Amino acid sequence: MNATYGELLTAAAAAVAEANLAVGRRRFDSPLDAAQALVDYHGLLDALAGHTWVLLTPEQAAGVRASQGPHRVEVAAIAMAEAIGTVTGTGRPHPAMRTKPVTSWARAARCLRAAGDLLATHHTPGHGPRSPDADVLDDPDVRASALSRLGHLTVTLLDAEDTLALRALQTGLHPATVRRALPGLTHVADLARTTTSHDATSEPAAPGGAARSAPDTATGLARLDNLGLVTPPIRTDHPVAELADRYARVRLHAWRLLENSDYSITTLRDLAVLGVATHAHTAALHGADLTRADAPNRLLKPLLDRARAWQELHHTLTGLVTAGAGDGVIREDLIAITRTLRTLAPMTTTAPASGRTAGLDRPLAGALNGAIATMTDIAGWNSLTLDRLARSGHVHVPGRALTGEQVTDRPELATARLTGHLAPAPDETRRAVTETYQALRTHPFQPSPPAHAPDAGIVRTADVNVIARAGPYQ
Amino acid sequence: MATWDETAKVLVEHADADWEGIWTLTYAAGRATADLCVVAPMADAVELTYAAMDLAEARQELEWVRPDLPARCPAVTVGPHDPVGVDAARDAIARLITAALSRAEVLLGCELDLADLACLTRTTTQLRSARRTVHGTAGRATTGRGRS
Numbered sequence: 001m002n003a004t005y006g007e008l009l010t011a012a013a014a015a016v017a018e019a020n021l022a023v024g025r026r027r028f029d030s031p032l033d034a035a036q037a038l039v040d041y042h043g044l045l046d047a048l049a050g051h052t053w054v055l056l057t058p059e060q061a062a063g064v065r066a067s068q069g070p071h072r073v074e075v076a077a078i079a080m081a082e083a084i085g086t087v088t089g090t091g092r093p094h095p096a097m098r099t100k101p102v103t104s105w106a107r108a109a110r111c112l113r114a115a116g117d118l119l120a121t122h123h124t125p126g127h128g129p130r131s132p133d134a135d136v137l138d139d140p141d142v143r144a145s146a147l148s149r150l151g152h153l154t155v156t157l158l159d160a161e162d163t164l165a166l167r168a169l170q171t172g173l174h175p176a177t178v179r180r181a182l183p184g185l186t187h188v189a190d191l192a193r194t195t196t197s198h199d200a201t202s203e204p205a206a207p208g209g210a211a212r213s214a215p216d217t218a219t220g221l222a223r224l225d226n227l228g229l230v231t232p233p234i235r236t237d238h239p240v241a242e243l244a245d246r247y248a249r250v251r252l253h254a255w256r257l258l259e260n261s262d263y264s265i266t267t268l269r270d271l272a273v274l275g276v277a278t279h280a281h282t283a284a285l286h287g288a289d290l291t292r293a294d295a296p297n298r299l300l301k302p303l304l305d306r307a308r309a310w311q312e313l314h315h316t317l318t319g320l321v322t323a324g325a326g327d328g329v330i331r332e333d334l335i336a337i338t339r340t341l342r343t344l345a346p347m348t349t350t351a352p353a354s355g356r357t358a359g360l361d362r363p364l365a366g367a368l369n370g371a372i373a374t375m376t377d378i379a380g381w382n383s384l385t386l387d388r389l390a391r392s393g394h395v396h397v398p399g400r401a402l403t404g405e406q407v408t409d410r411p412e413l414a415t416a417r418l419t420g421h422l423a424p425a426p427d428e429t430r431r432a433v434t435e436t437y438q439a440l441r442t443h444p445f446q447p448s449p450p451a452h453a454p455d456a457g458i459v460r461t462a463d464v465n466v467i468a469r470a471g472p473y474q
Numbered sequence: 475m476a477t478w479d480e481t482a483k484v485l486v487e488h489a490d491a492d493w494e495g496i497w498t499l500t501y502a503a504g505r506a507t508a509d510l511c512v513v514a515p516m517a518d519a520v521e522l523t524y525a526a527m528d529l530a531e532a533r534q535e536l537e538w539v540r541p542d543l544p545a546r547c548p549a550v551t552v553g554p555h556d557p558v559g560v561d562a563a564r565d566a567i568a569r570l571i572t573a574a575l576s577r578a579e580v581l582l583g584c585e586l587d588l589a590d591l592a593c594l595t596r597t598t599t600q601l602r603s604a605r606r607t608v609h610g611t612a613g614r615a616t617t618g619r620g621r622s
Contacts, residue, residue: 290517318508398549
């Protein structure tokens with residue numbers, strides 16, 4: 001199974017609740033059990049502190065400490081982690097990590113540490129991005145929400161301190177031992193409560209920044225929760241799971257083209273084919289009759305318009321030539337995805353005039369909804385990829401494919417047309433492709449931004465972050 | 475203006491039974507399929523897109539062993555979309571693909587090195603897959619390596 005960050009956090013919370021309940025309901029069987037519980041309790045506290053430093057890097061923490069107006073949740077989280085650190089010590093690995101987890105607290109700690117490791121896979125050792133989701137914690141509101149959730153978990157854990165101390169003493173452990181392990185952590189609980197006080201709707205806007213809406217934060221938090229490993233294995237036990245995994249891999253590879261281009265129009269063309277298939281099959285799943293030119297209802301029209309736009313893109317890209325051979329992984333995933341889509345969301349079924357009658361396959365609809373969001377992301381990245389390829393002179397067209405209008409006042413293009421040799425792709429072709437990409441980089445069910453863009457229609461401000469994250473490739 | 479079918483017939487008639495001929499026919503078929511995708515109903519268009527993908531891959535296979543083909547061969551298209559109908563257009567594309575396949579078969583009878591042999595094998599597979607899709611029923615056609 002491919003665990004996500006949210007699933008690991010949920011598992012950790014459930015394990016903490018279970019352990020708290022168990023320690024409240026019954027005594028330990030032996031001093032050994034009590035000792036193990038104390039160790040695991042400390043191990044979980046240590047994992048909570050450690051996870052705080054995952055959500056808040058040391059550099060960010062230094063920035064918070066130096067800031068004149070720091071985010072109070074982040075200040076409280078730092079104080080909480082430092083306070084826990086003084087209790088649990090700095091020895092590594094923590095003693096609780098040396099044995100297999102026995103108690104639920106130990107299982108919770110393992111889930112929490114795994115969640116931290118999962119996030120770490122999205123970054124390079126130098127904290128550079130390894131995936132398009134590496135920036136998810138760059139949003140202060142999302143970070144504060146995640147820290148707040150950690151605070152809740154800490155408060156819940158510390159609620160069991162007194163009960164655990166009582167149960168440990170009941171087994172005959174030396175009171176000094178119990179006191180040393182559980183010295184009274186009220187001050188940590190207070191800091192944790194401050195950490196939990198984050199509310200996105202009540203937070204003032206950062207100086208110089210725009211106020212974030214609660215839905216934006218919720219979207220960011222959902223993105224964090226859905227985060228899996230960067231390169232998860234493809235699950236083949238269920239077609240919908242396989243579909244989701246393959247789309248995730250295609251998304252990652254399309255993003256990586258920004259940094260490591262394969263100098264291939266084939267990859268971009270394959271992705272355009274995927275765009276056509278994704279939107280058309282999604283429309284078919286929702287009951288669109290694709291055998292007619294007109295859309296069956298206006299709700300599905302945006303999907304079919306997108307499919308057509310990807311089709312136009314594919315048409316234009318077919319006329320372009322580059323030296324690279326294309327990404328084999330993307331091609332493999334494209335073939336597997338289209339085969340699955342034809343089985344799960346076929347287009348030949350004649351839909352009734354009133355629309356879909358059979359029950360909607362919710363997991364499949366969910367996977368395809370995610371796929372459409374994926375294709376929206378990919379359109380933005382492909383736009384930049386093609387722009388870079390064209391600007392660096394890697395995109396050509398067969399000379400004979402040039403029109404008379406295109407070669408006018410361009411002697412080198414006129415020569416290519418006469419000799420039939422390859423010629424650099426004309427600017428208007430590049431602009432047409434880029435403009436189509438720009439239209440595709442907004443989600444079909446979200447309002448499009450005003451289409452007033454500079455040269456070639458590229459939204460430069462939106463691209464700055466993408467380019468910065470993608471690395472130094474030029 | 476000549477119809478797609480007429481242009482295809484001329485192309486088939488004049489294309490040589492060599493690498494250049496196969497490339498030219500494959501290029502023309504690929505461009506025609508991509509053109510047809512844009513105007514066909516979506517159910518057909520998606521399938522034809524897969525066929526266009528196969529034809530593009532077939533062309534790339536040729537260019538892999540003969541990198542100079544795009545620069546040397548006439549990149550001829552069958553012209554603007556023929557308004558006669560999708561079925562007639564499919565027939566014209568199928569004619570081009572069939573001609574490319576027959577030339578590939580002729581070439582297979584010549585003395586070839588292993589790289590050329592492998593290239594022709596892969597190209598033939600892609601061309602056959604594309605022809606099956608172009609002639610197939612929308613949504614039920616099969617295309618591409620490993621799709622069948």
